Amino acid sequence: MSGVPDQNIHPVATGLAAKTVEKHQGQQPLVFYAGWFCPFVQRTWITLEEKGIPYQYVEVNPYKKEKHFLEINPKGLVPAIEYKGKALYESLVLSELLEEEFPNHTPNVLPKDPVERAYARIWIDYVAKSILPWNMRLIQAQEADKQKDALDELNKALRTFAEKIKGPYFLGEQFSLVDIAIVPWVVRDYIITENRGFSREGVSPKWKQYADLVEKRDSVLNTQSDKEYYAEIYGRYLRDEAQSELAKAIRAGKPIP
Ligand SMILES: N[C@@H](CCC(=O)N[C@@H](CS)C(=O)NCC(=O)O)C(=O)O
Numbered sequence: 001m002s003g004v005p006d007q008n009i010h011p012v013a014t015g016l017a018a019k020t021v022e023k024h025q026g027q028q029p030l031v032f033y034a035g036w037f038c039p040f041v042q043r044t045w046i047t048l049e050e051k052g053i054p055y056q057y058v059e060v061n062p063y064k065k066e067k068h069f070l071e072i073n074p075k076g077l078v079p080a081i082e083y084k085g086k087a088l089y090e091s092l093v094l095s096e097l098l099e100e101e102f103p104n105h106t107p108n109v110l111p112k113d114p115v116e117r118a119y120a121r122i123w124i125d126y127v128a129k130s131i132l133p134w135n136m137r138l139i140q141a142q143e144a145d146k147q148k149d150a151l152d153e154l155n156k157a158l159r160t161f162a163e164k165i166k167g168p169y170f171l172g173e174q175f176s177l178v179d180i181a182i183v184p185w186v187v188r189d190y191i192i193t194e195n196r197g198f199s200r201e202g203v204s205p206k207w208k209q210y211a212d213l214v215e216k217r218d219s220v221l222n223t224q225s226d227k228e229y230y231a232e233i234y235g236r237y238l239r240d241e242a243q244s245e246l247a248k249a250i251r252a253g254k255p256i257p
Pocket of ligand 1: 063
């Protein structure tokens with residue numbers, strides 16, 4: 001294995017995600033630069049699929065930092081989109097762009113009312129700032145006491161989120177960007193279940209009910225690769241070997257880029 005193992009990840013999507021990729025090879029005004037394995041990518045991908053927006057899928061291994069890709073996203077991260085002569089990135093910015101640029105492509109993933117929209121954004125922000133860092137710290141924690149602390153904090157943060165779920169989705173009947181912000185980590189939670197003692201029931205019955213529901217949404221299933229390929233990637237994080245910018249930031253206790 002080379003010193004930069006992230007460069008050697010499986011090159012393409014598999015399973016249902018591979019079928020979705022196949023349907024989106026033709027040229028389109030909107031080009032979606034993606035990595036099949038990436039939960040941030042999956043957010044934007046789910047938004048594209050939910051809304052039925054035409055797009056061209058281009059697979060990128062962001063760890064290779066190829067010149068063309070760095071010209072599109074100087075941060076070198078997937079997801080990125082090229083559209084109307086502009087290169088854009090950041091998963092949540094992209095998902096909001098898709099809603100605003102294609103309001104007539106339904107379902108709408110943000111409420112129409114600005115006050116309700118603001119409320120949705122507060123909880124999207126909560127996912128990013130108060131839930132995900134604990135999820136990643138839990139995966140990266142090597143010592144038992146650090147794992148326990150991270151698991152306690154993650155459970156607490158998920159419980160707070162779960163208490164606000166209107167049902168069946170976070171905002172009620174409408175599947176929204178709040179759900180999209182968190183669902184890629186819901187579908188990957190078997191990693192922390194198998195390796196770090198996490199359980200959906202252990203958070204709360206309400207969380208379990210929600211998690212069991214959102215993971216079955218078509219747009220979520222159709223952007224998922226086969227489990228065994230994720231296990232390979234997360235294995236590096238679990239053993240503290242990953243070399244990505246993201247992994248380094250987590251190890252250094254910095255905010256997730
Ligand atoms: N905040 C970014 C995070 C994106 C991100 O971290 N992508 C990872 C893959 S999951 C990446 O491209 N990593 C390349 C690297 O760390 O060098 C977003 O929401 O889009």
